[in-house]
Amino acid sequence: MTYPKIGNLAPAFTLEDQTGKKVSLKSFRDKQNVVVYFYPKAMTPGCTVQAQGLRDIAKVLKKRNVAVLGISPDPIKRLDKFAQRDELNFTLLSDEDHGVADKYGAWGPKKFMGKEFDGILRTTFIVGIDGRLKAVMDKFKTKTHHDDLLSTLDELGIK
Numbered sequence: 001m002t003y004p005k006i007g008n009l010a011p012a013f014t015l016e017d018q019t020g021k022k023v024s025l026k027s028f029r030d031k032q033n034v035v036v037y038f039y040p041k042a043m044t045p046g047c048t049v050q051a052q053g054l055r056d057i058a059k060v061l062k063k064r065n066v067a068v069l070g071i072s073p074d075p076i077k078r079l080d081k082f083a084q085r086d087e088l089n090f091t092l093l094s095d096e097d098h099g100v101a102d103k104y105g106a107w108g109p110k111k112f113m114g115k116e117f118d119g120i121l122r123t124t125f126i127v128g129i130d131g132r133l134k135a136v137m138d139k140f141k142t143k144t145h146h147d148d149l150l151s152t153l154d155e156l157g158i159k
């Protein structure tokens with residue numbers, strides 16, 4: 001598991017969102033900073049708490065010119081259901097073949113209830129307005145992810 005190097009251009013991707021519309025990371029360049037966060041599975045307890053935290057700070061992120069892209073291996077229909085159920089106000093992207101997660105080093109071996117398997121490694125990447133990777137967050141609790149994100153944005157001077 002190797003993350004892209006901070007300071008380099010973030011790996012490019014185009015994925016379909018919860019409505020089936022194609023979204024490219026490149027479309028944000030020179031316009032907005034982007035939080036790209038990888039989560040294991042829509043509508044599960046930890047992922048729901050994390051998404052709700054991001055939903056609840058949407059106004060703060062908008063003031064800071066930050067867009068949020070949540071990426072999981074879920075199919076589009078499940079993402080749409082998740083977005084509607086939890087009134088999520090940001091984009092969810094479907095990475096069913098985990099190709100983008102692989103590029104970002106967010107796919108790898110995990111352990112759950114004594115079983116080992118490959119899956120999404122909960123990770124958040126902050127991409128600057130210039131398209132370059134500014135920070136990687138991989139040690140946080142789902143309950144406080146939004147607060148940790150705001151602190152990291154502060155440290156980066158994205159205010």
